[in-house]
Amino acid sequence: MRTRGWDGDLPRDETEARGRIVAAATRCVDQLGPTKVNIAAVAAELGITRQTVYRYFPSLPELLLAVAEAGAEQFLDRMQAFVAHISTPVEAATESIVFTLSTIRSEPYLGLLLQTGENVAFSRGATSARATSYGAQMLARMPVDWPAFGIRDDELPDLAEIIMRLTFSFLQYPADPPHSDDELRTLIRRWLGPALRG
Incomplete structure (x- = not known):
C-alpha cells in the first residue's frame, strides 16, 4: 500500500502536478472506461x-x-488528414461536422464527457474561447483559401x-x-452552404 503522497515523488510545481493528474485520469479512462472514472480512482x-x-x-x-x-x-491531426482534399468553405464546414459526429462518441477522450452524462459541462466547454480557438486553428490548417471566398482570418473563430x-x-x-453521413452532408450543404458561398 502506498504510504507517501505522489508515490514518494513530489511534483516540482503546480503545472507538473496538474499534468500528472491529467495523465493519471487519462490512464484511468483507458483502464476503467469513461463511465467508471472517478476522483478516487485518479487519486489512487x-x-x-x-x-x-x-x-x-x-x-470531475x-x-x-x-x-x-x-x-x-x-x-x-486526424481531422486534418480527413479533410486534406477539401478546398471550399462549404465542404470544409460539412466534412468537419461529419467527421466529428462520426468519431466523437467513440473517441476515448473528447467524447468521454458525453459518455458519462456530463453533456452540459462539455457543451459549455465546446463553445468557450479556448474551444473556438482550437476550431479556428483547425479551419486555418485546412487547404482552403479563406480570403478568396470572402472570409477573413479574424472571422474564422466565429x-x-x-x-x-x-x-x-x-x-x-x-x-x-x-441521419446517414450522406444525408447529413446534404442537410448541411443545403442550409449552411448559402451562408458560406456569400
Missing part, C-alpha cells in the same frame, strides 16, 4: 488523496475536460463557433431516425 493511481486532486480540479467534469483538451491536438454549435446540437439532439 497517483498515491494521493482525493482532496489533493480537488485542489487542482474542483470537480473539470478534470475530464482537461483530459479531453489534452487529446484535442491528436483529434485535430465560423468555428457556428460549426461547433451545430455539431453539439446534432450530438445532444440526434435525428430520429438517425
Whole structure:
C-alpha cells in the first residue's frame, strides 16, 4: 500500500502536478472506461488523496475536460488528414461536422464527457474561447483559401463557433431516425452552404 503522497515523488510545481493528474485520469479512462472514472480512482493511481486532486480540479467534469483538451491536438491531426482534399468553405464546414459526429462518441477522450452524462459541462466547454480557438486553428490548417471566398482570418473563430454549435446540437439532439453521413452532408450543404458561398 502506498504510504507517501505522489508515490514518494513530489511534483516540482503546480503545472507538473496538474499534468500528472491529467495523465493519471487519462490512464484511468483507458483502464476503467469513461463511465467508471472517478476522483478516487485518479487519486489512487497517483498515491494521493482525493482532496489533493480537488485542489487542482474542483470537480470531475473539470478534470475530464482537461483530459479531453489534452487529446484535442491528436483529434485535430486526424481531422486534418480527413479533410486534406477539401478546398471550399462549404465542404470544409460539412466534412468537419461529419467527421466529428462520426468519431466523437467513440473517441476515448473528447467524447468521454458525453459518455458519462456530463453533456452540459462539455457543451459549455465546446463553445468557450479556448474551444473556438482550437476550431479556428483547425479551419486555418485546412487547404482552403479563406480570403478568396470572402472570409477573413479574424472571422474564422466565429465560423468555428457556428460549426461547433451545430455539431453539439446534432450530438445532444440526434435525428430520429438517425441521419446517414450522406444525408447529413446534404442537410448541411443545403442550409449552411448559402451562408458560406456569400
